[in-house]
Amino acid sequence: MAAEAEQGFRPLDEASLVAYIKATPALASRLGGALDSITIREVGDGNLNFVYIVLSDAGAIVVKQALPYVRLVGDSWPMTRERAYFEASALREHGRLCPDHVPEVFHFDRAMSLIGMRYIEPPHIILRKGLVAGVVYPLLADHMSDYMARTLFFTSMIYNTTTDHKKGVAQYCANVEMCRLTEQVVFSDPYRVAKFNRWTSPYLDKDAEAIREDDALKLEVAELKSMFIERAQALIHGDLHTSSIMVAPNSTQVIDSEFAFYGPMGFDIGAFLGNLILAYFAQDGHADQANDRKAYKRWILKTVEESWKLFYKKFVELWNKHKDGNGEAYLPDIFNNSDLLSLAQKKYMTKLFHDSLGFGAAKMIRRIVGIAHVEDFESIKDANKRALCERAALNCAKTILKGRRQFENIEQVVVYIQSFDQD
Amino acid sequence: MAAEAEQGFRPLDEASLVAYIKATPALASRLGGALDSITIREVGDGNLNFVYIVLSDAGAIVVKQALPYVRLVGDSWPMTRERAYFEASALREHGRLCPDHVPEVFHFDRAMSLIGMRYIEPPHIILRKGLVAGVVYPLLADHMSDYMARTLFFTSMIYNTTTDHKKGVAQYCANVEMCRLTEQVVFSDPYRVAKFNRWTSPYLDKDAEAIREDDALKLEVAELKSMFIERAQALIHGDLHTSSIMVAPNSTQVIDSEFAFYGPMGFDIGAFLGNLILAYFAQDGHADQANDRKAYKRWILKTVEESWKLFYKKFVELWNKHKDGNGEAYLPDIFNNSDLLSLAQKKYMTKLFHDSLGFGAAKMIRRIVGIAHVEDFESIKDANKRALCERAALNCAKTILKGRRQFENIEQVVVYIQSFDQD
Ligand SMILES: Nc1ncnc2c1ncn2[C@@H]1O[C@H](COP(=O)(O)OP(=O)(O)O)[C@@H](O)[C@H]1O
Ligand SMILES: Nc1ncnc2c1ncn2[C@@H]1O[C@H](COP(=O)(O)OP(=O)(O)O)[C@@H](O)[C@H]1O
Ligand SMILES: [Mg+2]
Ligand SMILES: [Mg+2]
Ligand SMILES: [Mg+2]
Ligand SMILES: [Mg+2]
Ligand SMILES: [Mg+2]
Incomplete structure (x- = not known):
C-alpha cells in the first residue's frame, strides 16, 4: 500500500x-x-x-x-x-x-x-436467500446469461485487440492478493489438512478425508488451478456465487466484483451454476409438510439448463454479430466461411462447457469441506439431514469434476445431478 | 513512447x-x-x-x-x-x-x-549457418535442454509464488507490439491471403492455397493462437529459432530475446525443435557428391530426440528438487506422495509435449508460406529441388499440428518425420 x-x-x-x-x-x-x-x-x-x-x-x-x-x-x-x-x-x-x-x-x-x-432497493434480496426460501425467479436464467455473455464476450480476445487485452490483463494483475485467496480457499485447502477447513462432523469426516486422498481428483484440480492462474481469457467477476446476485421478480443485479481479474470464463459460469446446484442439493433439507420442494428442485435444474443454453446462444450471437470487428483471435479473412466459423464456435464452447463444469464442481466442493460454507446448507438445522444433503452434493461434484469431459451437453449434466437424489 | x-x-x-x-x-x-x-x-x-x-x-x-x-x-x-x-x-x-x-x-x-x-567470439557462429554447412554440435541438445529447462521452470508457477508471477506477467504485457507481430506472422498470415506471404512459386502455389483452405488446420491453429495470447505459463524467449542461437564446438549461447513475454512454454520448445526439423528437410537440397548428408540428417533427428528427452529429464529434476519450495501451483501438502507427484508431472509434460509439437509445426509452416523464410531452404538454389524439400516439411508440419495429441513420445515423432523423406 x-x-x-x-x-x-x-x-x-x-x-x-x-x-x-x-x-x-x-x-x-x-x-x-x-x-x-x-x-x-x-x-x-x-x-x-x-x-x-x-x-x-x-x-x-x-x-x-x-x-x-x-x-x-x-x-x-x-x-x-x-x-x-x-x-x-x-x-x-x-x-x-x-x-x-x-x-x-x-x-x-x-x-x-x-x-x-x-442502491438496489427492495424487494431485491440476495439470490441465495431466495433459493433457501424456495422463491422462483422466472427471469434469472435469461438475465444471468445476458450478464455472463456480455461481460465475458466483450472482454475476450474474440472481441478485443491484443493491445487492449494486454492492457487490461496488466491492470488486473495487481489484484493478486484476491487471486491468491481464491487459489487457497478453492483450489488448495479442501485438498489438504488446513486450519480453517470445516465440515459437518462427524458425519462427513470420512468424506473430507476421501477428498484429501483422491489422487485423480487432485490431478484434475491442479489443472484447473493452473488455468485459473495462467489463463487470461476475459475480465471475470471472480466471485459469482448466489450471494453476489440480488434479485427481484423482474430484476437481477450483480454486485461485489472485488475478485475481478483476467481469468478463465468458466470460473464465473461455474460459480453461478455450481451454487445453483448446491441450492438444489440443499432443498431436501428444507422440505417439510407444507412444501416437499420437488417442484422447486425442478425449477432449479431448469434454471441450470436454461442458463447454460441461453449463455451459449447469446455468446455465439455476439460472436456472429462482431465477427468482422477488431477482435484478433478469430480473423474474418481466416474464418472466411460460415461452416468453419461455426465449427470454431462449437469447439470453443465445448471447451468452455467443460471448464465451467470443472470450476463449478470445485466451487461446490470447497463450500462443503473448506473454510466458507453456504447458507443453503448451514440453514439446515438437523446435522444428520444436512450431512446427507452435503454428501450427495459432494459426490456429485467430485465425479463431475473428474468426468467433466464426458458430458456432451447440459441436459446430460442435469440427468446426472438427479441421479444423486436421496430418494 | x-x-x-x-x-x-x-x-x-x-x-x-x-x-x-x-x-x-x-x-x-x-x-x-x-x-x-x-x-x-x-x-x-x-x-x-x-x-x-x-x-x-x-x-x-x-x-x-x-x-x-x-x-x-x-x-x-x-x-x-x-x-x-x-x-x-x-x-x-x-x-x-x-x-x-x-x-x-x-x-x-x-x-x-x-x-x-x-561479445560471443569466434569460432561461434549462428546455429542455422552451422546446420546449413552440415556441422555437428555434439553438445547442442545438452546445452539447449539446460537453457530451456532452467529458464522455463524458474519463471513458471511451479517454482514461483502467484505474487511474483503476476508481477512478471504485468511487466511483459507491455511488450504487446512484439506479441502482435508474432500473432500476425505465425498464426494469421499463413492462413489467409496476405501481402507479404511468399513461397517457392509456382511449385508450391497449390500447397499454399491448400493451407488457406484446410479448415481442420485453421481450427487447430486458432487454438494455438489463443494459447499464445492468453496463457502466461512462463517467461519465454519468444523467438527461439536457430538464428537466435550461436554455437561453437563447446558452447551454446542464446541471443535476441526482444519477443520475450509470459507465454506458453511450448512456444519456445517448439521454435527450437521446429527449426531443427526445417534444417532436416533442407538437407536433401544440400546433399552433393562429396556428402549425401544422410549421417547429418540422422544427427539432426538424434538432436531433436535428445533435446526433448533431456529437457524432460532436467525439468522434472528441477521440479523434484524444488518441490518443497515457494511454488504455488503444486503444493507439497497436496502432492504429498511421490506417486501422485510423478503422475502430475507426467500429465504436465505430456500436455507440454503436445503444445510444443503444435507450436513447432506452426513455426515450420510459417517459414515456408509466410513472410520470413529461412536460410536452410533459401540457400538451395535450384527452385524445384527447394520446393520438394519445402513440400515435405510442410506436409510433415501440417499433419503433426493436426494430429499432435496422438504422439506418445518423441521417438514416434522422429519416425514420423522420416516417413516424409523423399527417398
Ligand atoms: N448496491 C447495493 N444495494 C443494496 N444492497 C447492497 C448493495 N451492495 C451490497 N449490498 C448488501 O450488502 C451485502 C454485502 O455486500 P457485498 O458487496 O457482497 O460485500 P462483501 O464484499 O463484504 O461480501 C450484500 O449481501 C447486500 O445485502
Ligand atoms: N552478443 C553477440 N556476440 C556476437 N555476435 C552477436 C551478438 N549478438 C548479436 N550478434 C550478431 O548479430 C546478429 C543479429 O543479432 P540479433 O540479436 O539476432 O538481431 P536482430 O534482433 O536484428 O535479429 C546475429 O545473427 C549475430 O551474428
Ligand atoms: Mg459479498
Ligand atoms: Mg466480496
Ligand atoms: Mg550442462
Ligand atoms: Mg535475430
Ligand atoms: Mg530479433
Missing part, C-alpha cells in the same frame, strides 16, 4: 459517513440534497467489507468501504484495501457492457477504499 | 558509437580502457536491429540498438523501440537463471534503446 493512500484513509462509521457524504457532491446529489433527513444502516453481511445503505427523503445510495483486513476474522487477517479499486473498476467495466444487471458506480475514492453506488 | 525517451534517443553509427562508448564507463571498462584502438563492425544480419561488434586491443563488446522501425523494411514499418527494454530484461533474467548459455548484459540505456553485452 502506497504511503499516500495510507495517509488519506480512515475507516468510517455511520456518523463520519454523513460528514463524508456532505463533503462529496457526487454522493450528496444522489440524495437530492436532502442531507438532514439521512438515515444510515450498515448491512454488510459478507465476509470482507462494510456496506452502508444511505437513505434520504429524496434519494438513496449504497456506500461500500474496504478495511485493511478481513471483516469476519478481524485485523489478524490483513487484506489489501486495493480490492476496492478493482471492484470499482470491474463494476464500471461490466456496468458499461451490461448496464441492466450491474449497479452504477457514482463515486470512487481510492485513498478511502470507498465505493458509492446505486 | 514516452516523450522523455524520445528526447534522449538518437540512432548511432560507427562514429557516434565510439563517442558513446567513451562516455559510458560500463562499456569503456570492458574494452580495457584501450579506446583509441577501437574498431567497429556492424554485423546485424537479423531483420530488425543494428548490431555492432566493438573490438579494442584489450577487450570486446557487442552493442545492439533498436530503431523505431523494422530494419529490413525501413521506416514504412514502424516498431516500438521499447523492444530493447524487454530484450535487456529477458537477457538479464534468463542470464541469471542460466548464465552458461546467455550473454551477460553490461549496460542498458532505455532512452537510446541500446544494449551492451558480452
